Structure formats: structure tokens, C-alpha cells
Amino acid sequence: MAPDATLADRLVADQFGVDGADLLIGGIPARALAERFGTPLFAYDAGLIRRSYRALAAALAGFATIHYSIKANPNPAVVRVLHAEGAGIEIASLGEFHAAMEAGVDPAQILFAGPGKRRSELAAVISAGIGEIHLESHEEMVHVAAIGASLGRRVCVAIRVNPIAEAQGGAMRMGGKAAPFGFDEEDLDAVVDAVAAHPHLDLTGIHLFAGTQILDAAVLIGQWRHGLAVAGRAAARLGRPLRTIDLGGGLGIPYFAGDGTLDLAAVRAGLPELIALRDADPLIRDAHVLVEPGRYLVGACGVYLSAVLAAKVSRGQRFLVVDGGMHHHLAASGNLGQVIKRDYPVAAASRMGEPVVGPASVVGPLCTPLDTLARKVEMPAMAEGDLVAVLQSGAYGPTASPVGFLSHPAPAEVLVDAGAAQLISRVQ
Ligand SMILES: Cc1ncc(COP(=O)(O)O)c(C=O)c1O
Structure with a gap:
């Protein structure tokens, strides 16, 4: 990995992987998950949860054991x-x-x-x-x-x-x-x-x-x-x-x-x-x-996947309007207690490896400028139906978000384990 690789590139390489144009989550292409469960969805990779737990438990061995703070997920x-x-x-x-x-x-x-x-x-x-x-x-x-x-x-x-x-x-x-x-x-x-x-x-x-x-x-x-x-x-x-x-x-x-x-x-x-x-x-x-x-054990396992509804340009700026947003993922929008709004790592989950064509802001469907998932991130060409992945999304996701705001459907939640995906939605 090049030293100047973005955080998203590093996380994709270390935690997920790519097959052709697809981001893989627990070995399953993001597009396959989106087709099967619909978007927006949270996918959690059980293997990554175990990896975090085992690394921490080994580091603390002989001193402390771990209780999982389940408010995180x-x-x-x-x-x-x-x-x-x-x-x-x-x-x-x-x-x-x-x-x-x-x-x-x-x-x-x-x-x-x-x-x-x-x-x-x-x-x-x-x-x-x-x-x-x-x-x-x-x-x-x-x-x-x-x-x-x-x-x-x-x-x-x-x-x-x-x-x-x-x-x-x-x-x-x-x-x-x-x-x-x-x-x-x-x-x-x-x-x-x-x-x-x-x-x-x-x-x-x-x-x-x-x-x-x-x-x-x-x-x-x-x-x-x-x-x-x-x-x-x-x-x-x-x-x-x-x-x-x-x-x-x-x-x-x-x-x-x-x-x-x-x-x-x-x-x-x-x-x-x-x-x-x-x-x-x-x-x-x-x-x-x-x-x-909480966050340490489950944050890295989760990907929030949403689909592009519209790719538009306003006064020279590119916007990708997606079907997910702050109502499912308040933290990624920068509105869960952050003083400075910064972007979570994002990836073009259905166009991995394609050349970037310039910055785009990823915005959700809510009628407020607060509903922004990424601000002017470098993205490849994206069109209706393409998938955007917000990484590091396993902690403080749907249960820490105003899911009822604007009455959109709740996100699907999916657990991927040993190459199989299972619907585990709970938030209505
Ligand atoms: C009492 C208590 N324990 C554990 C946690 C989990 O924090 P974190 O997810 O940062 O590990 C919190 C978070 O608010 C908390 O209030």
C-alpha cells in the first residue's frame, strides 16, 4: 500500500478486499448484498468482530477481561x-x-x-x-x-x-x-x-x-x-x-x-x-x-451501503444523492456530537479501482444540508444505481440515529459470517 493511500484505501485493503469493481464484505460482493437485501443497508462482518475481540483480549491477557458495551451495536x-x-x-x-x-x-x-x-x-x-x-x-x-x-x-x-x-x-x-x-x-x-x-x-x-x-x-x-x-x-x-x-x-x-x-x-x-x-x-x-x-470491538466490522438516486452538478459542484443518510447514520453525517464535521472513509463500492474524476459530495434524501455523508471526496464517475460504502460503520449506527426523521424506511441490517449473509434487522 502506498504511504499516501487514503484511510479508505487502507481499510479496504486490510479489512475487506475487492473483486473486479466490487467491494467485498466478508467475501461477498457489495452488489450481491444490495440486490438481495435492498439499500440502504448496514452489513457487519462477523470475522472482523472476532478479529478485534481476539486482538484486544490477547493484548490484555493477564490484566483485564472484556465486557462489550452494547450501546455501540x-x-x-x-x-x-x-x-x-x-x-x-x-x-x-x-x-x-x-x-x-x-x-x-x-x-x-x-x-x-x-x-x-x-x-x-x-x-x-x-x-x-x-x-x-x-x-x-x-x-x-x-x-x-x-x-x-x-x-x-x-x-x-x-x-x-x-x-x-x-x-x-x-x-x-x-x-x-x-x-x-x-x-x-x-x-x-x-x-x-x-x-x-x-x-x-x-x-x-x-x-x-x-x-x-x-x-x-x-x-x-x-x-x-x-x-x-x-x-x-x-x-x-x-x-x-x-x-x-x-x-x-x-x-x-x-x-x-x-x-x-x-x-x-x-x-x-x-x-x-x-x-x-x-x-x-x-x-x-x-x-x-x-x-x-464498544466502538473498538464492532466499529470496523460495519459498512453502510447506499445506492445513488441521482448524480447531479450544481454550480460546478458534483453531488451524489443516495438513498441512505443521517437518519440511519447520524455519526457519519457529523451530527452525533462532533465539533468539526469530517468525513468517515467512503468507497465507490460498485466501481472499485476505477479512476477518480474529481470531488463529489455524497448527500442523503433528507431535506436538510445536515444530511451529508461525505464532503467533496474524490470519486470515480458514478450513476444512478451505483453503490457508496461508508466504512467504519459498525458502531453507533442505526440505534444512534433519528431513524424516524422524514419517515423513510429503516435500513436493513445484515450479518456476514463464513461467506453467508443473514438478515438481522431490528430497528423499525
Ligand atoms: C459507561 C460507558 N461504557 C462504555 C462506553 C462505550 O464507549 P466506546 O464505544 O467509546 O468504547 C460508553 C459510551 O458512551 C459508556 O458511557
Whole structure:
């Protein structure tokens, strides 16, 4: 691959492949998927999910295990792939609990985090035997204790901590600011005391989540180092060992020109120091350390395929109007929290290898200029019926998008595994 290859070229070469003019997804031509399932569609390659999971699990071996944060892609068929690999599950709602159940996950392998859990959700998951509830407010503490009392048992809980700014490991990220997520680290002692005082709460762990889309191994290691220190302090206050330490998700993948790839070898090289820190503290030495990534495990597996409805020129600028858009893939349109709108990697999935003829903007069918999937990307000649692929689309896709906006049909979702494709649509 030439050093000046675009991110899309690199991803196509590394993750997908090409046959003639067709982009391949899990070995199947994009055009064949489009013909069989219709467009727009999300195709997820199960092989790539396994590849990401196995690479991360190998890098973390001896230090931490993986819970999949299913908000990234709660489709039960996707969850099933990761569950079969050995991942536990992190959920943020009763709906996600049901998705995990549908995928065959044992409730004991599930933990529930999120700043606003309803009492009915808590009651349902606790009755079903969920592994751990991550407390984020005093109200939750009271409700979980009351549910435990009504069931006549102690509920395993962790305290979610909103870390201080220095915990960012050099990155300016989510933690350290005023935030509704978890309890401020400054209040940790008081919160530990309050939880420990409830006879129906069993304080098993500590949870920190400092930010998302982290591509720098040193930043991650710095955050995890801080997480271990916080866990040690909580255990000391509690006066007994902790059983779980959840160091959060946030492992990034490249989306934009210039983005690097998270260096797992560098992550692994940073672990002996963390293992030594953990082992030096008898109150956290035997704790089960876990991480809970979402995007890292499923982002790369997904391709959003849409078909060109019109190829037009306005005042000298080329537009490809496609049948998919921000209503299915808000993140790719740059409207899911991005400060600067940059393009996800895109490919001309039915005209691979053809010479580019100049820049084109790929826009969706919604009546708003926000509905833009790519801005002035170099593209070959494209006509009605040609396919555009947005890569890195396996995480925060349809369930993170305003699917009802403008009342277009929901996208098909397809899982490709071992050369076979299966419709797994769930979002209506
Ligand atoms: C508590 C928690 N865990 C895990 C994640 C997953 O983040 P990512 O997909 O960046 O790994 C999130 C994302 O918002 C989160 O809030």
C-alpha cells in the first residue's frame, strides 16, 4: 500500500478486499448484498468482530477481561458473536438487557451503568439476576437497596466515579468536568460510607470511564493507572478487598484522515507496571479488572451501503444523492456530537479501482444540508444505481440515529459470517 493511500484505501485493503469493481464484505460482493437485501443497508462482518475481540483480549491477557458495551451495536446477532468469544456485557437500559438475553447471555455476566436508571428497570434486571449495578446517584442507591430488601437479598453494586481532571492521562476528555455520570471522585469517601451502610447493598467494585475515541496507548494506560489508584482508595475506605474494577471503554478506531490506529503492542507494554501496582495492594490484588469497550470491538466490522438516486452538478459542484443518510447514520453525517464535521472513509463500492474524476459530495434524501455523508471526496464517475460504502460503520449506527426523521424506511441490517449473509434487522 502506498504511504499516501487514503484511510479508505487502507481499510479496504486490510479489512475487506475487492473483486473486479466490487467491494467485498466478508467475501461477498457489495452488489450481491444490495440486490438481495435492498439499500440502504448496514452489513457487519462477523470475522472482523472476532478479529478485534481476539486482538484486544490477547493484548490484555493477564490484566483485564472484556465486557462489550452494547450501546455501540445492540443487535443480538452481533452481541451473540462477542458473547461466543467470551465477552461479558455492559448495558445502559432494560432494552439492552433484553437484547443481551436474546443473544443468550447469562445475566450474571451483565453489568448495568448509565446516569438515569428507572426504578422499574432496576427491579427487572435485579430480579433476573444481573451481575452488578453501577450506582451513579444517591437516588439509585436508595432504590437498589429497597429492591434488595424487598427480595430479601444483597445486590452487588459498584460505584461509578467521575474522575478528576488529572485522570485524563494527558488527554482533554470527558472526566474532570462537571458531569451527570457517576459520583465526583472528590466525594468518594462519603459515597463509599453511604453504600457500605446499606445492609442490602454489597459494594463489590469501582467503575471509571474517562472518555471515548482514545487512539493513544499512553493516555489509556494513564487513565487505567488512575483507576487502580481510585480502586485502592475505595477499598481502603471500605476496609476490605474489592472484587471488580471496571476501567471503562473508550478505545478508539481511525475514522478520519490522519487518525492513527490504537497501538495494542504499546498498550501491552504498559501493563506490567499496572499489574505491579495492582499486586502491591492486598485490597485490590485479587480484584477482577475489566474494560468495557464498544466502538473498538464492532466499529470496523460495519459498512453502510447506499445506492445513488441521482448524480447531479450544481454550480460546478458534483453531488451524489443516495438513498441512505443521517437518519440511519447520524455519526457519519457529523451530527452525533462532533465539533468539526469530517468525513468517515467512503468507497465507490460498485466501481472499485476505477479512476477518480474529481470531488463529489455524497448527500442523503433528507431535506436538510445536515444530511451529508461525505464532503467533496474524490470519486470515480458514478450513476444512478451505483453503490457508496461508508466504512467504519459498525458502531453507533442505526440505534444512534433519528431513524424516524422524514419517515423513510429503516435500513436493513445484515450479518456476514463464513461467506453467508443473514438478515438481522431490528430497528423499525
Ligand atoms: C459507561 C460507558 N461504557 C462504555 C462506553 C462505550 O464507549 P466506546 O464505544 O467509546 O468504547 C460508553 C459510551 O458512551 C459508556 O458511557
